[in-house]
Amino acid sequence: MTGVPASAAGGSAKATPKATPAGTASSDASGTKPARGGKIAAAAVNQASVWNIANLLTMLRLLLVPAFVALMLADGGYDPAWRSFAWAAFAIAMITDLFDGHLARTYNLVTDFGKIADPIADKAIMGAALICLSWLGDLPWWVTAVILGRELGITLLRFLVIRYGVIPASRGGKLKTLTQGVAVGMYILALTGWLATLRFWVMGAAVVLTVVTGLDYVRQAIVLRRRGIAERKAALEETEA
Numbered sequence: 307m308t309g310v311p312a313s314a315a316g317g318s319a320k321a322t323p324k325a326t327p328a329g330t331a332s333s334d335a336s337g338t339k340p341a342r343g344g345k346i347a348a349a350a351v352n353q354a355s356v357w358n359i360a361n362l363l364t365m366l367r368l369l370l371v372p373a374f375v376a377l378m379l380a381d382g383g384y385d386p387a388w389r390s391f392a393w394a395a396f397a398i399a400m401i402t403d404l405f406d407g408h409l410a411r412t413y414n415l416v417t418d419f420g421k422i423a424d425p426i427a428d429k430a431i432m433g434a435a436l437i438c439l440s441w442l443g444d445l446p447w448w449v450t451a452v453i454l455g456r457e458l459g460i461t462l463l464r465f466l467v468i469r470y471g472v473i474p475a476s477r478g479g480k481l482k483t484l485t486q487g488v489a490v491g492m493y494i495l496a497l498t499g500w501l502a503t504l505r506f507w508v509m510g511a512a513v514v515l516t517v518v519t520g521l522d523y524v525r526q527a528i529v530l531r532r533r534g535i536a537e538r539k540a541a542l543e544e545t546e547a
Contacts, residue, residue: 356419360410363402364420367427370399371434378438378494386496393494399431400487429457435490444493445509452513453486456520467527470534478522482515 377392407424410416433454439445464473489512492505 355415356417358410358415358417360406360413360415361417361420361423363406363409364423364427367399367402367406367431368423370395371427371430374399374431375434375438378435379442383438383442384496389494389496393491396431396435396491396494399427400491403428425461429454429461432457432486432490435494439490439493449509449513453516456516460520460523463523463527467531467534471530473523473526473530476519476522478515478519482512482519485512485515488512 374392374395377388377395380388380392383389406420410420436445436450436453440447440450467473485508489505489509492501492508497505
């Protein structure tokens with residue numbers, strides 16, 4: 307004990323508080339833990355959260371891209387068996403795309419890695435499929451150019467207007483993604499007869515939706531930018547007043 311005897315304090319019965327180690331008094335008084343330990347713990351949690359089911363599905367899609375290309379171009383790219391395996395890889399990638407985002411939002415598994423890797427994985431598998439199909443002569447290059455140009459253009463547009471707000475995904479955009487997936491999947495398979503004719507019309511619908519939804523995103527970006535500029539101008543005038 308480090309308390310002062312009552313006789314030494316002029317007969318008072320009080321004693322001095324127990325000494326505390328340096329650097330801990332403020333923490334004990336406020337009832338909070340040291341900031342350093344809290345930061346280390348938070349960093350550990352954030353690092354562990356990267357390895358969640360949603361991100362693992364996204365990683366799987368990224369790994370499926372080179373596997374899909376290898377299967378698609380195996381044996382010259384025209385063997386029905388290899389094309390079926392390539393279709394299976396493409397289908398798995400598209401199906402996991404439906405689940406990873408839903409899981410991340412539903413179970414609070416959203417991470418910075420997922421925000422970056424998810425759109426990259428989406429465009430990588432679709433871009434690989436379109437380029438392979440055009441390279442093999444199954445799909446006109448202009449179709450690949452329209453679809454990939456739209457996807458890259460909208461992604462760039464989102465970054466340009468992000469200071470003013472976020473352009474939400476529309477129902478038309480989701481329908482476009484579904485139609486593209488079905489159409490490309492049908493072209494990957496070695497179809498003949500009426501199915502080959504059907505895939506032509508499905509791809510036509512996908513191209514139309516690609517262009518229409520792309521123009522709608524441009525319209526939304528223009529409106530969002532004008533609104534953001536107007537709000538900033540109004541806030542500046544209010545501050546000056």
